[in-house]
Amino acid sequence: MKKYNFYAGPSILSEHTIKNTAEAILDFSGMGLSIMEISHRSKEFIAVMEKAQLLFKELLGIPDGYSVLFLQGGASLQFCMVPYNLLVNKAAYLDTGSWASKAIKEAKIFGEVDVVASSKDSTYGFIPKGYKIPSDADYFHITTNNTIYGTEIKKDIDAPVPLVADMSSDIFSRPMDVSKYALIYGGAQKNLAPSGVTFVIIRNDILGNVSRPIPTMLDYATHIEKESMFNTPPVVPVYAALQTLEWYRQKGGVGAMHRENNEKAELIYGEIDRNKLFEPNVKDPEDRSIMNVTFVMNHHYKDLESEFLAYATEKGMVGIKGHRSVGGFRASIYNAMPLSGVEALVEVMKEFEKKH
């Protein structure tokens, strides 16, 4: 039976990424050695690192003056690196979920934090609007996609201060205007690579304003200067990221990914809205994530929840259990999820409706 991987992250990667990475583990670049055991200073690996940075820039249309970094520690380490490097007096944060709230917690260690709006009281079921970004903030931080709740900021916003975005789970899902951001970061384990590599897109001129001493590894300037090779980078995850980037180019770039993502999202949200057994967590279509689709049983059918989970799992739908904080179900339909996977899930939802 065909299995479909709906895990929220680490999550589905393209066959291209998986196959090429497995091959490089056995023999990298015709060297007769595994990519796991070659020097990161070898010309073969330096070429990987350079190509990955270039493709990142090409696919997202990153303007001059920005650097692309491949670091370690996940978005969680960025939660402290961002204020370490950028927070002089005050930072503004939008609280759209548990990851945003973790970022806020770390920023408070370094200075004043102004939480401009929060949807916490509604279990983060929508993206707050109409908030005001203080013009004296050192930066404004947003989490563009909220994997647990299924909300997403799907447009590049305008901010009167440097905009910092955690895009761990929706980078490469749509074309974007990078020039509106001062810094974009994310763990790679959604739309890019296995866990273990963290991407950072940074406008070089935003650094140098804080007076606190910054440990070398936590200083973005270190990694910009050394082009992500200050210390040994996570070689295998970076190689896998390059494979995904090449696959994106082959598929037609982020514009093509966006069209497919919208098609997948419309199909599944359409079914959730239509099917009498289910209802969406996120009511406002504007806020609905095209990466993580969260839904629950309609209140008349609450007792069918575990039965549907078992039924769908048996039909090959892997990882659709919702996060414990919202319950129900979550179908993560990242870039590498084919339309056929979403069609299969919708079919299972229809079949289950017929049974009841």
Added chain:
Amino acid sequence: MKKYNFYAGPSILSEHTIKNTAEAILDFSGMGLSIMEISHRSKEFIAVMEKAQLLFKELLGIPDGYSVLFLQGGASLQFCMVPYNLLVNKAAYLDTGSWASKAIKEAKIFGEVDVVASSKDSTYGFIPKGYKIPSDADYFHITTNNTIYGTEIKKDIDAPVPLVADMSSDIFSRPMDVSKYALIYGGAQKNLAPSGVTFVIIRNDILGNVSRPIPTMLDYATHIEKESMFNTPPVVPVYAALQTLEWYRQKGGVGAMHRENNEKAELIYGEIDRNKLFEPNVKDPEDRSIMNVTFVMNHHYKDLESEFLAYATEKGMVGIKGHRSVGGFRASIYNAMPLSGVEALVEVMKEFEKKH
């Protein structure tokens, strides 16, 4: 032609590690999914993490009261995490090389640093002895193996204060008495795994003395409490580490590795001492690393350096060029290097001598 991988790191890994990791990239644990795309919260991956921690403890005989952590960021991030968590007033460091000196630089951000001894003036060609560890230091930091210079502290030393060791490049090379250490850390890309995972062995009771606020990701207490699963761990490197640990057990544990390492080291140092073309960088046998063997051309034959490098490379000896700061050659003979690799290199050295 058979190639032998003498890279200093990332470096040679066992066939067992390479083959099993490549297989898991294609299909992990019979799940029908790649290990790159499964949730780190899946029971299959939790089992990997737990087994790796247990085997670490078993192989090194780690006493109760210690935790084994798998983190990110390499030894370079530990250089700041150690003082962040442990430096109240003053720390003592032994300066045995460029990595030790980088660790010292980071510690100075957090407090007073007493460098008890240094061999810097002799290009770090020996391990300083007869130094005094101040009894009021919060900890004493050593780098047990110095990859660039080829020196090694091959015995567990006694310290009157908590002992902290960077064992990036010699962990698992010999049986050791972990109870003499408060904290041991290292990048895994020598004797354990591909780059991207950092091991930390920590005595739990050494924490809690500093008053500075510690960012969550930099606080060892976070990772002890969450058993290295606070955020998404580097799944592939951790899996590869487990394969190496299982291979060590199959080979008879660290005692067996130590016997083999000594045999390899005696063979190559013996040839360097005997062969008229070469001379060792490290004169005192007590200080000679059994992991990284550094040597140069004898001063009568200096002009043969690039010829020997080309000759050896042509014969399949990969990565034996010495680090630019010491020149000459470096044969890294980590645990996974078979005796036959060292025999092949010695044969090449003998052949080259015959030619001249």
